[in-house]
Amino acid sequence: EDQVTQSPEALRLQEGESSSLNCSYTVSGLRGLFWYRQDPGKGPEFLFTLYSAGEEKEKERLKATLTKKESFLHITAPKPEDSATYLCAVPPTGSARQLTFGSGTQLTVLP
């Protein structure tokens, strides 16, 4: 059965304290791994898509990496405005028209 597991569930960082979020997945024939950011009361906001192992993408203080079994979202020198829930999602095996989401990591960056 396809699974997307994110860890940790919650993470509290001091401003400037770098860390990484993990997303592990079990799907056959990965056709993309998506990272989204979600603020309270809002919908998921697209951040990155990664397609193949070894691929990396960066946006401001965020860098996403992908291996054959997991993806990491690295946050360098975070600021309070980076506080949000970060979601990863993959298309499930045998389907190209939906996304299976993880439960998310709730990140809090303290000033």
Add this chain to the structure above:
Amino acid sequence: EAGVTQFPSHSVIEKGQTVTLRCDPISGHDNLYWYRRVMGKEIKFLLHFVKESKQDESGMPNNRFLAERTGGTYSTLKVQPAELEDSGVYFCASSHRTGLATDTQYFGPGTRLTVL
């Protein structure tokens, strides 16, 4: 460019009543998706439209849920009659091009449905 919009933002109804949620996708996006997040759970896929045609309804929980997309523009999701377990946040997303999941899906702000 306007993003995906959803209406209403919140809805509170009694068990047994009917509620209709609306989604307006990004202009030009042929693909429209509905997802749902119930309390404490992950966001779950409900269904997918390509223009006005339902391509995948595998996530629809039961026949109390009816989705339509007349004319291939906006979509509605009707719940009739609503049950307590239908409470949650309903998200709509849209994407361009072929509808393959590798196309980026852009999400709306969601409709929070509370069934009392």
